[in-house]
Amino acid sequence: MDGALFIWLSWIAIIVLVFFVKPSQTTQNIVVLCLIMICAANVEIPIVVYNVNGALILCWLIGYFMLMKTLHSKKLYAALVVLMLMAAYASIELFSLYDPVFSYLYTSWSIALALFVIVHLTVQGAGQRCALLMLAIVQGELIMAVIYYQMGIQTVIGRYSSLDIMAISVTGIFMWEGFVQLTSHLENVMKKHQERRGYS
Secondary structure (H helix, E strand, O other), X not given: OOOHHHHHHHHHHXXXXXXXXXXXXXXXXXHHHXXXXXXXXXXXXXXXXXXXXXXXXXXXXXXXXXXXHHOOOOHHHHHHHHHHHHHHHHHHHHHHHHOHHHHHHOOHHHHHHHHHHHHHHXXXXXXXXXXXXXXXXXXXXXXXXXXXXHOOOOOEEOOHHHHHHHHHHHHHHHHHHHHHHHHHHHHHHHHXXXXXXXXX
C-alpha cells in the first residue's frame, strides 16, 4: 500500500529520536517536523488545475531551508545535481508508465536506491544530500503531474509512492551516516588500544 512506508519510517524516526538519542533542539525540531508531515500527508491543496499534497509542500520548504543553511557555495553545482536527480526520478517513473511489462522492477525501493547512489556519488554531507533529494523528488513530481495532465489523467502532485521513495532515501542517508560515524569511532578506539599496547 502506497504511503505505508512513509508513515512507518516517520514513526520509527520519531521513536528513535525521542527515546534513544540525546535530546537537543535539532532532534526536537526533527520530531515536530515528522509529526507535521504525517498529518499533512492527508491534506490536498488545490493550486490552479492540480491538487498538491501538503507533505510535499512541506518537503519543498524544508529542502530549500536545509540547502540554504548548509550550502555556502557551489550553487550551480547543487542545481545541476538536483536536475540530474530529478531527471533520474522522472525517467524511471516514465519508463515504468510506458512499459508496464517491466513495472514490477520499478518499485519504490529500486527508485530510492538509484537516487541514493546518485546523491552519494555527487554530494557530501547528510544535510545537503537530504535537501537535494527532497527538492529533486518534488520537482520530479511536478514534471510527472504535467505529463499526466496532458494525457488526461488527474493525479495529485505528491503521490504516496513519491513520499515512500523520499522516506526510504532519507532513511538510507541517515543510516549510512550512522555507519560512517560508527566505523570512525571504532577506528579511533583501535588506534588508542594500539598506542596503549605500544604498537605505534
